Amino acid sequence: MKQNKLSYKIRQYILFAGPGTALFLAVVIVPFIYGLYLTLTSWDGVSKTKEFVGLENLAAAFKDADYWHAMLRTVIYSVFAVVFINIVSFALAYLVTQGIKGQNFFRAGFFVPNLIGGIVLGYIWKFVFNRAFVAIFSSTSLLSTTNGAMFCLILVSVWQYAGYMMLIYVAGFMSVSKDVQEASKIDGCTPSQSMRHVIIPLMRSSFVQCIFLSITRCFVVYDVNLSLTKGGPAGTSVMAAMHVYNQAFTYKNYGLGQSEAVILFAVCAIVGVTQVLIGKRGEVEA
Amino acid sequence: MNENQRAARNKKIAHAIMWIVLLVMFIAFIFPFLLVVINVFKTKGDITSNPLALIGAHGFTFKNFPAAMKKMNFLTVFLNSLTITTSATVLTILISSMTSFVIVRNGKWKFCTIIFSLMIASMVIPFQVLMVPLVSVYGNVLNSRITLILMHVGFSVSMAVFMFHGSIKTNIPIDLEESATIDGCNRWQTFWKIVFPLLKPTIATVGIINAMAYWNDYLLPSLVLKKKDLYTIPIATQAFYGTYSTDIGLIMAALLLAMLPILILYVFLQRYIVEGVTSGAVKG
Incomplete structure (x- = not known):
């Protein structure tokens, strides 16, 4: 053979x-x-030799207050963004699966922001916040205040990803068979009861997937952060990924930047794995 | 009015309300794009004085487009994006489908299992962890489209192999390959003549997802391509914004130019793109 x-x-x-x-x-x-x-060397990105420094970078990363501020900011941003992305996309998915006239058109429309890269989206919204909203509300731009900039980032992320997550929830709604829904109706469920006790539990895998995808995307947000706020005002909207980039490529602390990137990776991995494990545990079958 | 009529009427009202909610959401979703479109045809002064007016006080102007196109070097940039996206997408499809074929058909071979598990595990690594070492290892071959294409492919191989793996395993019966062998095909011919054509749906999904990712990627190309004549659309937009941020009319035109190719494509391939993205997300 x-x-x-x-x-x-x-x-x-x-x-x-x-x-x-x-x-x-x-x-x-x-x-x-x-x-x-x-991570074990102190390298400036140019010199040929990379001096071995052991765990110094790791220790420095743990002491880098700016980094941990950026990390905390990323966590806050991600929590808000993930919650609202999923609420909005679930609501949209529900609305576009009710057999309404033109629902395919709406689906296609909500997906449009996903076609365009984060850089371009960020600049478009920068224009909206700095010019249009200023003209409508005749106030100063939201982007010039600390909380305002965070709010803008969250809003743009929700807008950017809602259409994508909507498609996953639509697939989830389609997979819940009509028989089960009919049965719950005959058994006396009101529409909201059958949504809560029948449809949502059966769509658990869609939720797990959307939450996982939105967390992993929000945690390493960079493009929109760069074009919309550029970390400003005064560095108060620098997210972890941008901090890592600046540490390595702007300040030329490659070893330190890389250590901080590895910590970011560890945090991502822990959050992602935990979430998938929790999500898998309570899965139901029809 | 009997029960059925009432139910039908209630349903109609509910639908009307939902339709209005959808319409409002839809307008909110496309509002930023609309704003760009109306401002592209205004002069700089008109945009500043009233960004919401449909037509500026000084009427229509078509000057922003050609000026932005020239200053952004749009044709070159567009062709760069197009070449890189198409070659990387085609390569990803060919290379990943071939890789998964061997991995699936040698499922009992330890080596294949190890490589496959390594690929699955690597999907959780964020790009930020790889960018510094990547630039440091490949510092000598940067500023080349080929380097960028190969890197794009290398980063998407694991995800694409995962998708092809599932599709070959569940959709391609091994009997089919055995009969091809009996008919005189070798493994190479069997793959290209029998297996590959049957993978069409997965090819479409992998192709669409990756093409969109390559077209819109900013971070990797910005690290690899430092020369102006190699820029892709996202990098060129970013550079353009940095240089002309005060000339808001030009910025509007540049942003619209950056969006236009993919929006035009979306009008024609909308069904495939939505389907591809959905099945990609649900499998991945």
Whole structure:
């Protein structure tokens, strides 16, 4: 049997999976491992030698007050953004699955912000906040105050992701079979009762997925942060990802920046895994 | 009025209310885009004095567009984005489907399981963790479209392999491949003539999701492409905003130019894009 020989298998593997594996290792795995090594060095990005400093960067990262402020801000931003993204997208998904005239048109419309990159979206909203809203409410721009800038970031993120999450909830609504809904009606449920006790529990996997996706996206927000507020006013809306970027590329503290990035990764991983585990536990089947 | 008529009437009223709510939400959703569109045709002074007016006091102007196009070097930038997005998308589809084929059909081989698990695990790594080492390892080959294309592919391989893996495993019966072998196909021919054509729905999903991600990506291209004539649309928009932020008419035109290609595409491929994104999100 030549099919089971190891050399044959290896040749097949290289032929088919060689390029994919090579690129994956070169772009993801090698930099990841090398990045762990970089956290142990003090490197300025230019010099040839990378001085080995052990755990100094990690200690410095834990002492970097700006970093932890940015992290706290990211957590606050993410909590608000995730809650509102999911409320808005669930409501939209409900409305566009009721058989209303033109519902496909509405679905397509709500999705439009997702087609466009965060940089462009941020600049558009900057114009809206700085010019249009100022003209409508004849007040100073929201972007020039600390809380206002955070509010703007949350609003834009909700607007940006609601249409995408809506599509996932729409798929969830479609997967709840009509029979079950009919049955709950015959058993005497009011529409709101059947929503609470029948439809939402059956859509649990959609919720798990949307919350997971929105958390992971909000946690590493960068594009909109850069174009909408640029961290301002006075650095009070710098999110963790932007802080990491500035630490490494603007201030040339590559080792420290990388350590802070690794901490960000650890936080992301813990939050993501916990959320998926909690979500999986209570899944119901029809 | 009997029970049925009343129910029908209530339903009608409920639908009307929902329709109005949807319409209000819809207008709120597209309001920022509308604002850009009306201001593109105004002079700088008119935008500043009244950004909400449909037509500026000085009437229509078509000067913003050509000026922004020229200053942004739009044609070059657009072609850069187009080349990078198309090549990276095609490569991602070819390379990932081939990789998953071997991984699925050698499911019992430890080596394949390890690579596959490594790919799945790597999906939780945020780009921020990789950007510093990436720039440091590949510092010598930056400023090249090919480098960017290969990096794009490398970053999306794991997700794409995961999607093709599921699709090959559940949709392609192994009997089909065995009969192809009996008919004289080798593995290479079997893959391209039998398996690949059957993967069409997944190819569409992977293609759409990745093409959109490549087209709109800012951070990776901004780290790789530092020369002006290599810029993609997002980087060029950012650079343009930095230079001309006071000339708001030009900015409006540049933002509209940056959105226009994908919006036009969306008008024609709307159904496929919505379907692709949905099935991609639900599987991923």
